[in-house]
Amino acid sequence: MRALYKVPLGITAVAAAGLVYSAGFESRSFRLRRVTVPVLPPGMRPLRVLQVSDIHMVSGQRKKQRWLRSLAGLRPDFVINTGDNLSDPEGVPETLDALEPLMEFPGAYVFGSNDYYGPKLRNPARYLVEKAQGKHGLNGNEPAVGAIHNPWEGLRDAFDDAGWLNLTNTRGTLKVDGVSVELTGLDDPHIKRDRYDEVAGGPSGVGDFALGVVHAPYLRSLDAFTADGYPLILAGHTHGGQLCIPFHGALVTNCDLDTDRVKGLSTHTADGNTSYLHVSAGCGANRYTPFRFACPPEATLLTLVGTDWAV
Secondary structure, three states: OHHHHHHHHHHHHHHHHHHHHHHHOHHHOOEEEEEEEEEEOOOOOOEEEEEEOOOOEOOOOHHHHHHHHHHHHHOOOEEEEOOOOEOOOOOHHHHHHHHOOHHHOOEEEOOOHHHHEOOOOOOOHHHHHHHHHOOEOOEOOOOOOOOOEOOHHHHHHHHHHOOOEEOOOEEEEEEEOOEEEEEEEOOOHHHOOOOHHHOOOOOOOOOOEEEEEOOOOOHHHHHHHHHOOOOEEEEOOOHHHOEOEOOOEOOOOOOOOOHHHOOEEEEEEEOOEEEEEEEOOOOOOOOOOOOOEOOOOEEEEEEEEEOOOOO
16 A cells, blocks of 8 residues: 555655745745846946846745845936836735935836736646637736736825836836936726827937836837837846746746846847847735745846957
8 A cells, every 4th residue: 555655645745844844944935146148339338237027925034125225226327117016905015114225326116917916826737728719818818707806006106206106008218327228108007998099100319229118028029120220128026937837947938028038138039129038037926825936036137249249
């Protein structure tokens, strides 16, 4: 009788150990990714951009709060927040406390679906099913019913009061030590709130440099930004795949982006133009699936340099 249960029990033990590791250690093993991107006009001084994304704050996550506050020590030129700050309707005060030191720097933000709506318990296997069906978020699925509305207005007001630019389907310009950065942003494509037609046309030329910002890197948004000539696009949403297979990588992206570009720096081509794309794996997870495996939580410090920079 023992032989019949040896393998299943062994598998169960390994799975349990993996869950303990992914929830108890890796999900709180915060990292800083450093990336250099040659996108600035030749001769322009480097710009250091801190991207934070997918915080998914839940009340009581003290280690995450301390880590986020510590990022101010990097002294970036400006900060880009690519959304999904919340995973708890009660999490706004703690999110703002964690981001308070970063709001001392110039910055801009877009929101993601989890800023607007609270998470719901769902089977993680549905992500694989949706990938196979080509359905993600409200893009092909039925509209959400009974969604919890988060108090996102408090986040918006605090960010605005700090001087961060709200890039919800609009444009803005940051002045950073004599450098003008033109920003164009979209609301979250994952829930069909993006309105690229309202910001179409590409960089106006008023800034020394331009970049696009969006929460979820759906191909329609990447295609539009790239076709319009933005040299760099920043996004989040994917969690880097969240539960990855060592030496293989992510299984899903939770959008129509391919898994080869689920996190980090890559390129995107559309209409003969090519842009750099940086997708942050983010530093949090849905409160009902607080696991990360082979994909530690992160923020990214991007150093933007001139196109004449020697690799």
